[in-house]
Amino acid sequence: MNSLSPEVALSRISPELRPLLCSVVRNGRVGLDSSSCLRITDLKSGCTSLVPGPCCDRFKLHIPYAGETLKWDIIFNAKDPELPPDFIFGEDADFLPEPSELPHLVSWDAGKPECLLQLVKELLQQYHQYQCQRLRDSSRLLFEYDSLLEDPNYGRSMEIYAGLKNSWTGEFSARFLLKLPVDFSNIPIYLLKVRHVIYEDILSVPIFQKAYKSFRISFFENLKIALGGSSALHIPAFPSGGCLIDYVPQVCQLLTNKVQYVIQGYHKRREYIAAFLSHFGMGVVEYDAVGFTKLTLLLMWKDFCFLVHVDLPLYFPRDQPTLTFQSIYHFTSSGQLYSQVQKSYPYSPRWDGNEMAKRAKAYFKSFIPQFQEGAFANGKL
Amino acid sequence: MEEFNTTVRISGFVLSSLMFHHLNSDADVEGLILGESVGEENCRITDSQIDHIQFEHTINIQKHIPCHNLHSFYSNAGDVSEEKIRQILSDYKEENVIGWYRQRRNSRQQMTFMEQVIHRNMRKILSSQELVFMLLTPSQATASGSTHRLEFSAFIWHSNQYINIPILVSNLGNLEQQDYWSVSGTCSSLGESQAVNRHRTKFFCSGDDLKEVGNISNMNDALLGEMKKVCEEVEKSERAVEKLQEDITQLKEAIRKRKRNSEKNETQKRASPDEPKENVLLCSALRTLFPDAPSLQTQTLTVQGFPVLELCCNTDHNIDIPTKLPLILENQHTKRKDTAPRLRKKCLVASYPQRLKRKRKTNNTSELASESGSDTEVEMNGQSRSNSPIF
Numbered sequence: 026m027n028s029l030s031p032e033v034a035l036s037r038i039s040p041e042l043r044p045l046l047c048s049v050v051r052n053g054r055v056g057l058d059s060s061s062c063l064r065i066t067d068l069k070s071g072c073t074s075l076v077p078g079p080c081c082d083r084f085k086l087h088i089p090y091a092g093e094t095l096k097w098d099i100i101f102n103a104k105d106p107e108l109p110p111d112f113i114f115g116e117d118a119d120f121l122p123e124p125s126e127l128p129h130l131v132s133w134d135a136g137k138p139e140c141l142l143q144l145v146k147e148l149l150q151q152y153h154q155y156q157c158q159r160l161r162d163s164s165r166l167l168f169e170y171d172s173l174l175e176d177p178n179y180g181r182s183m184e185i186y187a188g189l190k191n192s193w194t195g196e197f198s199a200r201f202l203l204k205l206p207v208d209f210s211n212i213p214i215y216l217l218k219v220r221h222v223i224y225e226d227i228l229s230v231p232i233f234q235k236a237y238k239s240f241r242i243s244f245f246e247n248l249k250i251a252l253g254g255s256s257a258l259h260i261p262a263f264p265s266g267g268c269l270i271d272y273v274p275q276v277c278q279l280l281t282n283k284v285q286y287v288i289q290g291y292h293k294r295r296e297y298i299a300a301f302l303s304h305f306g307m308g309v310v311e312y313d314a315v316g317f318t319k320l321t322l323l324l325m326w327k328d329f330c331f332l333v334h335v336d337l338p339l340y341f342p343r344d345q346p347t348l349t350f351q352s353i354y355h356f357t358s359s360g361q362l363y364s365q366v367q368k369s370y371p372y373s374p375r376w377d378g379n380e381m382a383k384r385a386k387a388y389f390k391s392f393i394p395q396f397q398e399g400a401f402a403n404g405k406l
Numbered sequence: 407m408e409e410f411n412t413t414v415r416i417s418g419f420v421l422s423s424l425m426f427h428h429l430n431s432d433a434d435v436e437g438l439i440l441g442e443s444v445g446e447e448n449c450r451i452t453d454s455q456i457d458h459i460q461f462e463h464t465i466n467i468q469k470h471i472p473c474h475n476l477h478s479f480y481s482n483a484g485d486v487s488e489e490k491i492r493q494i495l496s497d498y499k500e501e502n503v504i505g506w507y508r509q510r511r512n513s514r515q516q517m518t519f520m521e522q523v524i525h526r527n528m529r530k531i532l533s534s535q536e537l538v539f540m541l542l543t544p545s546q547a548t549a550s551g552s553t554h555r556l557e558f559s560a561f562i563w564h565s566n567q568y569i570n571i572p573i574l575v576s577n578l579g580n581l582e583q584q585d586y587w588s589v590s591g592t593c594s595s596l597g598e599s600q601a602v603n604r605h606r607t608k609f610f611c612s613g614d615d616l617k618e619v620g621n622i623s624n625m626n627d628a629l630l631g632e633m634k635k636v637c638e639e640v641e642k643s644e645r646a647v648e649k650l651q652e653d654i655t656q657l658k659e660a661i662r663k664r665k666r667n668s669e670k671n672e673t674q675k676r677a678s679p680d681e682p683k684e685n686v687l688l689c690s691a692l693r694t695l696f697p698d699a700p701s702l703q704t705q706t707l708t709v710q711g712f713p714v715l716e717l718c719c720n721t722d723h724n725i726d727i728p729t730k731l732p733l734i735l736e737n738q739h740t741k742r743k744d745t746a747p748r749l750r751k752k753c754l755v756a757s758y759p760q761r762l763k764r765k766r767k768t769n770n771t772s773e774l775a776s777e778s779g780s781d782t783e784v785e786m787n788g789q790s791r792s793n794s795p796i797f
Contacts, residue, residue: 069512
């Protein structure tokens with residue numbers, strides 16, 4: 026498959042058809058997965074090789090849908106650019122939409138650049154209904170779909186892709202793409218790029234009994250990082266005998282809580298840094314002004330100067346910040362500045378930022394003599 | 407037990423005319439297919455006494471009618487217009503329509519969305535229920551474009567889906583090994599000859615040659631005649647050009663020769679720059695004035711001023727004295743007449759034309775000019791003159 030950049034694809038398309046495709050490749054975001062654009066590949070021409078280019082008028086359009094990629098052939102005629110396009114729906118040979126329900130096909134206007142994009146969206150709506158119809162092959166999946174559809178939180182934003190039923194084993198799988206009603210808007214932008222969750226249900230229905238084979242939730246990578254990684258998410262396992270309409274709200278609640286935690290943590294970290302800036306003033310060397318996860322202080326006690334690096338974890342204030350004391354005079358045998366890490370010091374997650382700064386200051390005063398001794402004893406100038 | 411078996415047949419020339427039509431088009435083409443649909447029921451009786459019935463359904467494609475444009479008999483939504491189909495058929499009957507075809511370059515051998523809709527609507531309109539859709543998809547087999555591939559097959563609607571049926575091409579000779587023909591046989595020889603005879607005159611001339619062949623031959627002869635004329639004209643013009651080129655060459659040669667000659671003359675003249683050129687006019691003048699005094703005829707003097715008789719020129723240069731040196735004769739004439747004493751006056755010698763002017767102004771005076779600018783004796787009265795020349 027030769028994937029072409031939008032500019033290369035447009036340059037090979039017949040000039041009369043170019044505005045239509047420009048709208049598709051530049052503004053073409055359809056469906057729930059708006060992070061992926063429509064792509065064009067396999068450009069070909071219906072003209073003879075004697076016709077000078079560019080004259081490509083048929084191509085394959087890649088459409089993200091329910092976690093899959095649909096590959097539809099779109100056929101124009103460069104010699105009759107005013108005629109509407111024709112479609113071959115890839116593997117879905119029995120998908121036959123109703124033309125009367127495609128207004129942009131019936132009233133095709135080659136002069137409107139967005140006409141093709143609108144037609145594709147209308148076809149996708151019919152494709153969604155076609156996939157939902159296919160769920161009728163499995164009563165279990167149909168039940169799951171209907172129950173989710175009734176819930177206004179999920180029913181309005183759902184894409185279904187029903188796989189082929191295995192006539193030998195009777196297994197049938199379907200992919201549900203849901204837009205979860207979790208507000209990610211307050212998560213710091215640098216942590217988050219997308220807001221959707223995909224999960225799929227692979228359901229095995231042997232002839233004699235029903236059983237769930239496996240269940241998987243997929244997140245976009247950035248969302249995982251924003252929420253603390255896979256290990257921090259603790260997504261509950263799908264209960265045996267359970268159904269999606271019960272499970273999905275649990276996942277939503279978990280994610281909501283995680284999001285709140287992350288947001289609160291961000292604000293708390295910002296408050297903490299602000300308090301330290303206020304208490305230590307000129308002693309602040311640098312700090313992380315985006316994520317508020319690090320702070321470095323240069324302090325002096327009885328003519329002994331030292332650095333303090335403060336590392337704030339993602340789940341601050343639940344997790345205690347790490348303090349790293351570093352001498353500016355003494356080196357270790359490996360050539361690094363002599364330092365000591367302190368993870369246990371007086372701390373309470375219930376303190377506000379101001380209190381934390383005061384307590385930290387008091388701790389510095391109490392710990393520094395010990396640190397200085399250690400530096401002189403173990404480090405070398 | 408029943409079996410249904412459908413076969414689609416097309417003759418070689420119908421298929422080739424279909425392909426030819428598309429190869430000459432820069433777009434997809436479509437049209438209607440005419441032919442006949444024949445069904446046969448074969449019943450096979452076996453020992454098990456279960457009748458094995460096989461329905462053989464054969465669709466013969468006999469003709470195609472191309473549409474001039476795409477979308478000529480249906481709308482954007484795939485609604486088929488019976489009226490437009492009749493217009494396309496013109497003289498043909500609607501009953502003979504057994505399907506339609508489309509040829510689309512560089513696409514899959516699979517019915518498209520609109521083709522399925524159109525076929526469904528056509529089945530509703532046309533009486534034939536076994537409508538067939540023929541799809542031809544030419545494509546390039548190699549990247550260089552040296553080899554092209556054409557795939558073709560037929561689609562019919564059966565059991566709620568479109569099934570793909572391969573097309574059998576009946577060529578000049580049927581290669582199938584069969585004892586009995588199970589398909590519609592071709593016309594018998596009598597029927598064939600009657601049909602051919604009816605239309606013979608449209609194709610054959612009196613000499614049993616195909617008319618088209620004769621027409622082509624005539625056209626070929628006319629073309630050859632025109633070519634001959636053109637060749638003759640070209641030959642004439644080529645010869646004229648050749649002649650002109652020869653003339654040009656000759657003229658160039660003559661010019662070159664003349665140039666060479668003039669250059670040679672010049673070089674000859676410049677050949678001996680050290681040798682003093684003879685003053686032929688002076689020589690002739692001296693010979694005229696002193697015909698009997700060879701010592702005065704010489705132009706070469708020694709350092710002491712004595713004439714060198716050995717270098718005296720004895721050549722008669724054939725100078726026309728009256729024309730070239732008229733003053734000498736005048737001088738000789740006036741010398742004989744004039745006996746008065748002569749006045750000598752020294753003055754600077756003017757150039758010859760000026761002196762000539764002065765001579766002409768004063769009567770009975772004669773003198774010879776010299777360009778040396780030395781003092782010269784001038785006769786003022788002209789009464790008595792010396793016969794000596796003045797240099």
